[in-house]
Amino acid sequence: LDQVLVEGWNEGWEDWFGKSKDYVFDFVTPYPDFDVKMLNEYARSKGVKLMMHHETSGSVRNYERHMDKAYQFMADNGYNAVKSGYVGDMIPRGEHHYGQWLNNHYLYAVKKAADYKICVNAHEAVRPTGLSRTYPNLIGNESARGTEYEAFGGSKPFHTTLLPFNRLIGGPMDYTPGIFDTKLDFMGDLPHGQVQTTLAKQLALYVTLYSPLQMAADLVENYEKHMDAFQFIKDVAVDWDDSKYIEAEPGDYITVARKAKGTGNWFVGGITDENARTANFTLDFLEPGKQYVATLYADGKDADYKENPTSYQIRKGIVTGKTKMSVKEARSGGFALSLIEATPADKKTVKKWR
Structure with a gap:
């Protein structure tokens, strides 16, 4: 940082x-x-x-x-x-x-x-x-309403699926993403006393919401509980040479791929509203003939933004531009994917994506 x-x-x-x-x-x-x-x-x-x-x-x-x-x-x-x-x-x-x-x-x-x-x-x-x-x-x-309003202002899960199409047209937005502990005890019994998101969705926001200044906005001790997931925040770029909007329906979902500035690495983020869905896409934006180490940070099988927001799973494998991805997103969930150019050592030690 x-x-x-x-x-x-x-x-x-x-x-x-x-x-x-x-x-x-x-x-x-x-x-x-x-x-x-x-x-x-x-x-x-x-x-x-x-x-x-x-x-x-x-x-x-x-x-x-x-x-x-x-x-x-x-x-x-x-x-x-x-x-x-x-x-x-x-x-x-x-x-x-x-x-x-x-x-x-x-x-x-x-x-x-x-x-x-x-x-x-x-x-x-x-x-x-x-x-x-x-x-x-x-x-x-x-x-615009940033992350804090999801808890004390009542912003709905679809809010972050709209921002790329309205607020962000005028310039980069500091949304203050990266909240791992979403339930705020000091909010008491307020019905919206938690951030309306899963942990995996918080990682995805670093890609879907553009800003060359990104915050890691939670407490250090909350990150220390999930250092394997925090690795994405350490790896993800903040500025880009290229962006591909893979799929989107404003107010429902969006999946974005971005090429890190000055490198051959790509990062993908996908988020959804209060409805669970499956994102299906091909990595055809990757350079032909090259191999990449893909690390996927996705919602866990039992993830839910209200009941189990910190459930997530991490998968790793070698991919190419022909690899097809299918990622399940929980209610108000999402996924983050890093695609780092594979080294000779990676090709020997990391298994092919399945």
């Missing part, structure tokens, strides 16, 4: 939500127990960076007041990417998330960040309209 995102690092979080205050954060003052210099040095010693978080609490005027200083603070401390947030009613009053004044602000923030060589991942911002083609430092936007 390239970076670690830390939210709540800066002073003001005990008094921000729903208070409609013009001044909450200055975006440069950490809490006493968050040693910015030490933590960034430690991250560098591990070959990673910290990602910055700027929650505006809706006070856009205050954010613009502090923006140069905040971005300079990032540059001085080794940060090169920021997740910004716009939770709450806008200040100034009368302005709204999708209004012209806010659109002007989002563009201003992206252009200003570019001056400091900083990438922006904006949450609660306006839906993109291709802006990242002009400003590639706009590396991803949320700007």
